[in-house]
Amino acid sequence: MEQQLQAVSGAAAQQSPEQQADAEAGQAYFDRAMAADSRIEPRDWMPDAYRRTLVRQISQHAHSEIIGMQPEANWITRAPSLKRKAILMAKVQDEAGHGLYLYSAAETLGTSRDEMMGQLVAGKARYSSIFNYPTVTWADMGAIGWMVDGAAICNQVPLCRASFGPYGRAMVRVCKEESFHQRQGFEILLELANGTPAQKQMAQDAVNRWYAPSLMMFGPPDDDSPNSKQSMAWNIKRFSNDELRSRFVGMMAEQVKVLGLSLPDAEIRFNEETKKWEHGALDWDEFKEVLAGRGPCNAQRMERRREAHEGGAWVREAATAYAAKMAAKNEVAA
Amino acid sequence: MSEASATRITPGNALRPEDIALAVQHGTARPSEDVGEYALRLGDDALILAQRLGHWISRAPELEEDVALGNIALDQLGHARSFLTYAGAAWGKTEDELAYFRREPEFRSSHLFEQPNGDFAVTIVRQFIVSYYQYELYRRLTASADATLAAIAAKAVKEVDYHRDHSAQWVLRLALGTEESRRRLLAGFRLLWPYVGELFEDDDLTARLGDAAVVPSALRADFDQLTGEVLTEAEIEIPQVPAALGGGRQGRHSEHLGFILAEMQVLAREHPGADW
Numbered sequence: 001m002e003q004q005l006q007a008v009s010g011a012a013a014q015q016s017p018e019q020q021a022d023a024e025a026g027q028a029y030f031d032r033a034m035a036a037d038s039r040i041e042p043r044d045w046m047p048d049a050y051r052r053t054l055v056r057q058i059s060q061h062a063h064s065e066i067i068g069m070q071p072e073a074n075w076i077t078r079a080p081s082l083k084r085k086a087i088l089m090a091k092v093q094d095e096a097g098h099g100l101y102l103y104s105a106a107e108t109l110g111t112s113r114d115e116m117m118g119q120l121v122a123g124k125a126r127y128s129s130i131f132n133y134p135t136v137t138w139a140d141m142g143a144i145g146w147m148v149d150g151a152a153i154c155n156q157v158p159l160c161r162a163s164f165g166p167y168g169r170a171m172v173r174v175c176k177e178e179s180f181h182q183r184q185g186f187e188i189l190l191e192l193a194n195g196t197p198a199q200k201q202m203a204q205d206a207v208n209r210w211y212a213p214s215l216m217m218f219g220p221p222d223d224d225s226p227n228s229k230q231s232m233a234w235n236i237k238r239f240s241n242d243e244l245r246s247r248f249v250g251m252m253a254e255q256v257k258v259l260g261l262s263l264p265d266a267e268i269r270f271n272e273e274t275k276k277w278e279h280g281a282l283d284w285d286e287f288k289e290v291l292a293g294r295g296p297c298n299a300q301r302m303e304r305r306r307e308a309h310e311g312g313a314w315v316r317e318a319a320t321a322y323a324a325k326m327a328a329k330n331e332v333a334a
Numbered sequence: 335m336s337e338a339s340a341t342r343i344t345p346g347n348a349l350r351p352e353d354i355a356l357a358v359q360h361g362t363a364r365p366s367e368d369v370g371e372y373a374l375r376l377g378d379d380a381l382i383l384a385q386r387l388g389h390w391i392s393r394a395p396e397l398e399e400d401v402a403l404g405n406i407a408l409d410q411l412g413h414a415r416s417f418l419t420y421a422g423a424a425w426g427k428t429e430d431e432l433a434y435f436r437r438e439p440e441f442r443s444s445h446l447f448e449q450p451n452g453d454f455a456v457t458i459v460r461q462f463i464v465s466y467y468q469y470e471l472y473r474r475l476t477a478s479a480d481a482t483l484a485a486i487a488a489k490a491v492k493e494v495d496y497h498r499d500h501s502a503q504w505v506l507r508l509a510l511g512t513e514e515s516r517r518r519l520l521a522g523f524r525l526l527w528p529y530v531g532e533l534f535e536d537d538d539l540t541a542r543l544g545d546a547a548v549v550p551s552a553l554r555a556d557f558d559q560l561t562g563e564v565l566t567e568a569e570i571e572i573p574q575v576p577a578a579l580g581g582g583r584q585g586r587h588s589e590h591l592g593f594i595l596a597e598m599q600v601l602a603r604e605h606p607g608a609d610w
Binding site: 312314 | 433
């Protein structure tokens with residue numbers, strides 16, 4: 001399958017006249033699909049760059065789900081009530097499930113999960129930078145749910161309409177679960193905000209720490225986001241980074257009032273002229289530092305993933321060997 | 335949205351800990367202290383195992399196992415919450431008061447459940463023993479004279495059946511997979527088999543409870559037969575190791591429980607009386 005896909009989209013220089021004709025017909029079909037805002041499916045012709053962009057984006061998204069399990073798993077064993085422990089376990093488990101759907105969606109483009117996981121543990125793939133921040137208190141479980149998952153939803157709801165079918169469909173399911181997670185996060189903060197003074201302080205401190213990193217989840221400002229334009233032309237990305245960020249700030253600004261907490265940004269306001277929410281300046285130098293691997297937990301997150309992957313190799317080898325033995329046995333029996 | 339949606343939330347008729355708390359509140363479920371003590375044993379086993387398994391999430395050898403071990407942990411936690419909610423009613427305590435504010439000697443878990451995760455093979459061996467034991471236990475407890483214990487068991491037995499299947503499949507894969515997996519699995523059996531005996535020990539409590547409880551020793555024959563079938567297929571012999579002296583049901587625990595509780599209880603104890 002992988003070879004077939006590569007053959008179809010192979011370099012033009014090595015193409016026979018027949019292949020070139022196919023590619024031209026494919027390009028025409030693809031262009032019509034983009035113009036009609038309809039879907040591209042795995043067996044359809046697609047430009048190499050479109051395929052590469054999607055593999056990169058979907059695998060980064062899958063890696064983010066997998067690495068994102070760690071900061072929350074950090075509190076599973078210490079959750080302060082059994083009900084919260086159950087909810088948190090279910091949530092982190094959902095993230096593993098999201099990783100699975102997304103790797104599967106990327107596999108339809110001809111890159112195997114093994115290969116993507118190999119890139120991740122080799123440090124050659126990116127994941128959402130926010131997971132390189134530590135979860136130091138229980139309130140971080142609330143702030144991650146409310147703000148980080150909230151930002152993820154703003155980003156991901158438009159992706160349900162992404163032009164590549166398997167990605168869009170995976171996102172429909174992911175978004176349903178994410179919105180559930182966001183409500184759970186909000187509920188954690190609401191309980192803390194209405195609790196003892198120490199609990200309320202814990203909640204405010206978490207909101208303060210996660211605010212700027214969650215705004216930066218939308219990516220660099222529009223004038224510094226080189227890939228956005230092409231992704232929008234391909235109907236993968238529907239709204240610009242700044243547009244989504246502004247919507248998110250508006251949501252947070254309203255919801256924080258219900259919590260009885262505040263956002264650590266005195267410059268949040270609704271601009272009546274542009275009809276957009278505005279916020280204070282963000283520290284993009286820090287964003288770049290964390291992205292470049294110099295965040296508080298980059299090394300720790302990667303090491304944990306490597307340990308799980310490499311330490312589990314003998315288990316996967318055993319499962320493969322057993323499956324092969326059973327297949328051979330069945331063949332003899334048949 | 336279509337009824338067939340895979341993400342549709344279906345609470346169904348499953349018994350939830352909140353339902354038990356409500357029944358306790360309305361006085362329709364009222365355990366004696368003996369029943370409470372018995373429910374504590376089952377609840378503590380499940381709680382400690384959930385705590386152990388929860389540690390695997392984000393560390394499993396394959397994403398499918400992050401999901402599977404997480405699921406088993408969640409099932410166990412659900413059973414623990416139901417048993418502890420019911421147990422607490424004997425002394426006017428909530429599930430959280432029992433989980434977070436009891437000290438080591440007040441726990442009733444048996445030693446097997448407290449054993450560290452070890453490598454994946456050790457975790458699978460522990461789960462294999464636990465699932466076959468719990469299946470036989472809950473299957474019989476569905477006929478308990480105590481309606482609440484019977485109802486909790488009826489929900490739990492269906493879930494534990496899947497845990498049996500999961501662990502038996504892995505016992506076969508690891509036993510017959512590679513030399514390394516077989517070596518690790520056998521080491522797991524040698525390490526954990528000494529704790530099997532404690533699960534099947536009778537005492538005064540189970541005798542006094544009569545039809546309300548299940549006599550532990552009565553489970554042994556079926557446990558041996560069913561685990562034996564899997565072990566035969568896996569070409570494994572039960573290790574000849576001496577049984578360890580238990581005592582968990584009387585509050586005498588392994589060295590591990592103190593650490594498990596220290597981690598589990600730390601936050602709740604920093605904020606006594608707080609709601610979460």
